[in-house]
Amino acid sequence: MDSFAKNLLAWFDIHGRNNLPWQHPRTPYRVWLSEVMLQQTQVRTVIPYFERFVRALPSLADLAAAPQDRVLALWSGLGYYSRARNLHRCAQICFAEHNGELPQSIEALSALPGIGRSTAAAILAQAHGQSHAILDGNVRRVLARFHGVQGWPGASAVQNQLWQLAESHTPDKRAADYTQAIMDLGALVCTRSKPRCAECPLHRTCVALRDGLTAALPQKKPAKTIPSRTTTMLIARDAEGRVLLERRPPTGVWARLWSLPEGVDVERPQSFFAPFDRIASPRIQVLPELIHTFSHFRLHITPILMHIDADESRIADDPDRAWVRPDELDTLGLPAPVRKLLAQH
Template sequence: MAWYDRHGRHDLPWQAGDAEGRRDPYRVWLAEVMLQQTQVATVIAYFQRFVAALPSLRQLAEAEEDHVLALWSGLGYYRRARFLQRAARVCVERHGGELPRDFTALAALPGIGRSTAGAILAQAHGLRFPILDGNVKRVLARHRGIHGHPGQSAVARELWRHADACTPAERVADYTQAIMDLGATVCTRARPACARCPLAEDCIARRDGLTAMLPTARPRQALPTRRTVMLVLRDPSGRILLERRPPQGVWPGLWSLPETADHAQAWPAAQAHARLDDATALTPFEHVFTHYRLHVEPLLFDGVQAHPGVTDRTDLRWSTSGELATLGLPAPVRQLLQTLEPPAPTTIFPRDLTR
């Protein structure tokens, strides 16, 4: 705590309190969900944009899913955003539009769980509950010399036991931030700054030269590569054809580009949506998921004429560049569309003027 008072982070946007110093549970919750799998430096801008658009739990519950996903676009792990909105709606239906202060009820909400519930109650209400996010796991595994991958149930139980034993009865909100900050800024995954660590004196990993080996890494497996061809269909006015992805699988429920397994299927698939002339191969790219690499080969079909009835389907839409900014798109798809050259202007021949 003495280290945190001097070196910790005290001005994060979700730490702001009211006149009596009480933090908004909604903002604390939103930050905790965003910080799952994502670093603070990345989260801050997304958090500020999100709360500016949806400043309350009720507004989140009432928002269109596409709006929520658009605000989330780029953070990845989109299931977090869906759970966030689903939990907000449960709070409106069952908890008077507020996050419950009861631990069991809070941890039961979609996407929260034990550690996030503890972090919310500790930081928003000062209640004594331990947390165990990735940073805390690393600090405790090294300090107490705990071997084994933290995903294993026996190792997780041991880490929770130490997390609870270390959590103080007072200044719980500060302690919760302190141990997360320690893991994020000092006890880092690579090259930890042990000389600056307030726990260095009795750290088992430092004493035994184990900082590079603890916490024990997940057994590595070679990532397989999957391939897909993305179809970029653009009409003369510059609109792009988007297809909503199914609720299961990669990027569930987001708007993306139509896809085929290979080039042989690309032409008939594109023709099913529009009349077209030729395709231009765009620069291939790879996107890495947790369990595999996705190799993407984009094909641009420019100046296409949409078939009647295409937009009668709820899973297809022609979108302008302005509309793309309001939709939930996978980050690599958004980046791909942002790199497109503007469509060439339509040439009007003299014979067209007599029509």
């Protein structure tokens, strides 16, 4: 075990996080679920979602047997919904091909949907004590600063260099503790802004601290202008207070989530119902614009509120379109901006 790992583990024994909900009990299922939730999401945000998810679906078998709508509803609000769909698919594959268990080889585990090399390594290290290097965002930051690695970590050459460094420091013993320790160091001390270098167990040999580069490393991704898109969303409510929802296509943004009808004519939103119905004079209100930002574009939403009478609310038989009561919304996977609009209107 090199000095990097020794100093890090000594710090972890005093300052590390050892009471996270997925650590007690630390089963493969709970570790896997937490690692997927923690992709691009902070611990404090994940904890309540994790606890709600495992209360509803406490085992891999429960997840595999659950309807996709149930899984998406439990995930609703966490974003990046492909993670939830991959979780569900992965659980089903485990029952079809791996005797109802997550595989214990890194090759087989990383081949499953939504489980890449680093996530597989984190699962095997924490659930089974296997020694595998990880390279999530926190680890990239720690290694880039400690070794003074130049370049954007997303570039293949830089990423390969960081993987080599990660492997060189990963010890054969205490793999679970080391994996948690290096993630904790990045999350709690070697933070993106205002790192607490004086508290870092590695500060005496950190290149970035020595050379005054902690603010510059790791280098940021080259700036790119985020494009904008516009859409209209119809909030159609009937006399019973139900709202009309549509299930989105199996690919694209918010795939298979339930959402509000889009692309409706602002001037004549009732035309959306043709040829199912003709609404002579609906009560219509154009609401203030809502802006929702994705990682790769910004969506400008113009909501249209429309109240219609009970005898005008008939829609053609369609499993992907339904009138939904307010008390049913929590059972469906809804995009965050749609949930926000329905809560406000």
